[in-house]
Amino acid sequence: MSKIFDLFIIGGGINGAGIARDAAGRGLSVCLADKGEIGGATSSWSTKLIHGGLRYLENYEFKLVRESLKEREIVYKIAKPISKPMPFIIPYVDKIRPAWLIKIGLFLYDNLGGKSNIPKSKTLNLRKNFPNILQEKYKIGFQYFDIQIDDKELTKLNIKDAKRNKAKILEYNKVKKAEIIDNKWIIHLQNGKKIASKVLINASGPWINETLKKNIKLKSNKKIRLVKGSHIITKKLYKDDVAFTFQNNDKRIIFVIPYKKKFSLIGTTEVEVKSPENKEISKIEIKYLINSVNNYLKKKISTKDIVDTYSGIRPLIEDFNTATKVTRDYVFDLNIIKDLPLLNIYGGKLTTYRKLSEKVLLDLKEYLPNTKKGPWTDKKKLL
Numbered sequence: 001m002s003k004i005f006d007l008f009i010i011g012g013g014i015n016g017a018g019i020a021r022d023a024a025g026r027g028l029s030v031c032l033a034d035k036g037e038i039g040g041a042t043s044s045w046s047t048k049l050i051h052g053g054l055r056y057l058e059n060y061e062f063k064l065v066r067e068s069l070k071e072r073e074i075v076y077k078i079a080k081p082i083s084k085p086m087p088f089i090i091p092y093v094d095k096i097r098p099a100w101l102i103k104i105g106l107f108l109y110d111n112l113g114g115k116s117n118i119p120k121s122k123t124l125n126l127r128k129n130f131p132n133i134l135q136e137k138y139k140i141g142f143q144y145f146d147i148q149i150d151d152k153e154l155t156k157l158n159i160k161d162a163k164r165n166k167a168k169i170l171e172y173n174k175v176k177k178a179e180i181i182d183n184k185w186i187i188h189l190q191n192g193k194k195i196a197s198k199v200l201i202n203a204s205g206p207w208i209n210e211t212l213k214k215n216i217k218l219k220s221n222k223k224i225r226l227v228k229g230s231h232i233i234t235k236k237l238y239k240d241d242v243a244f245t246f247q248n249n250d251k252r253i254i255f256v257i258p259y260k261k262k263f264s265l266i267g268t269t270e271v272e273v274k275s276p277e278n279k280e281i282s283k284i285e286i287k288y289l290i291n292s293v294n295n296y297l298k299k300k301i302s303t304k305d306i307v308d309t310y311s312g313i314r315p316l317i318e319d320f321n322t323a324t325k326v327t328r329d330y331v332f333d334l335n336i337i338k339d340l341p342l343l344n345i346y347g348g349k350l351t352t353y354r355k356l357s358e359k360v361l362l363d364l365k366e367y368l369p370n371t372k373k374g375p376w377t378d379k380k381k382l383l
């Protein structure tokens with residue numbers, strides 16, 4: 001164990017992978033370990049969208065939507081071969097959201113992120129444009145665009161680039177313990193090896209507080225809620241290369257998105273859970289998703305149409321200003337323990353991983369004197 005790394009990252013989801021890529025590209029020595037497959041957890045159970053998050057505007061999360069829209073532009077540019085713009089149609093239902101509200105939302109969505117290469121929103125005649133897909137009662141729709149991406153591949157490409165810049169990546173190797181000995185972090189791995197590092201980053205997604213408590217033996221400063229989101233996959237429900245955003249009576253929305261040429265991806269739900277391991281879709285969630293589709297599409301679906309399902313768990317941080325509000329944004333929790341930094345990364349979106357990684361390196365600048373250059377990942381393509 002003679003080498004001392006600049007940075008050790010727990011977790012090879014999109015956040016850990018993005019930080020590893022950015023740091024290694026700046027000349028830092030990086031080691032990352034994941035207890036499973038790289039990108040095999042939350043970062044492959046997402047809705048697979050690089051999006052501003054139109055619905056977050058309703059919660060006044062303008063900062064998050066603005067940053068996400070800017071990142072949508074950049075991630076699309078650097079990861080074009082694994083992403084594509086996808087039109088989304090919101091059928092208008094006056095009782096759920098008035099047209100003026102949706103129009104204001106879409107105006108903000110078109111403009112908050114600044115200059116964009118992604119087409120702007122517009123109003124559509126649904127009977128004329130999608131007569132065979134939607135029920136007759138839906139006459140008007142609003143179209144906007146987001147980016148569909150291969151989430152797991154995005155994570156793997158970040159790791160590939162980190163490796164190219166000499167990062168050490170360890171898969172299927174759980175971090176069992178991290179402690180400070182002789183002015184450095186000593187990380188104990190499942191395979192019995194020990195790694196030394198100056199900086200420790202905990203990017204273990206929904207396991208964040210579990211990692212802190214069980215493996216680093218520290219109490220968390222932040223309260224999180226674990227929220228399960230589930231998807232069902234059916235055979236392609238219609239031919240057109242278009243996605244739908246269906247509004248439910250409970251004001252939640254679900255997406256129906258063309259998926260891997262032959263399928264439709266339908267999600268998602270939101271169910272609070274106790275453990276990050278508990279990630280099976282429930283019968284209630286399946287019913288909720290099926291009902292939602294059947295409220296809109298002409299051709300009804302049932303459980304028989306389901307070919308696969310998957311669920312993921314988000315750690316949502318309770319906002320510190322208001323006790324009840326949870327935010328979709330990411331939050332950093334930097335602790336200096338015996339002069340050594342430990343950065344815990346809470347929450348986030350696939351969409352904002354690159355900016356998050358940049359901010360990590362900015363916040364840790366004084367602890368990383370070997371940094372050779374500034375931000376670079378917005379220009380260099382991933383493949």
Ligand SMILES: Cc1cc2nc3c(=O)[nH]c(=O)nc-3n(C[C@H](O)[C@H](O)[C@H](O)COP(=O)(O)OP(=O)(O)OC[C@H]3O[C@@H](n4cnc5c(N)ncnc54)[C@H](O)[C@@H]3O)c2cc1C
Pocket residue numbers: 010011012013014015016033034035036037038039040041042043044045046047048049050051173174175176203204205206207211215227228229230268311312313314347348349350351352
């Ligand atoms: C249902 C759902 C849909 C979503 N859809 C979208 C979307 O469409 N667009 C979007 O932008 N965002 C979306 N998100 C959010 C996005 O998926 C997450 O923000 C992102 O994947 C989180 O990445 P992460 O690296 O923090 O976590 P993860 O991908 O979970 O990575 C954490 C890693 O840490 C590892 N780990 C844990 N403990 C240890 C340990 N002790 N030692 C070593 N390794 C450990 C795990 O194995 C795991 O691989 C969605 C989230 C959910 C749940």
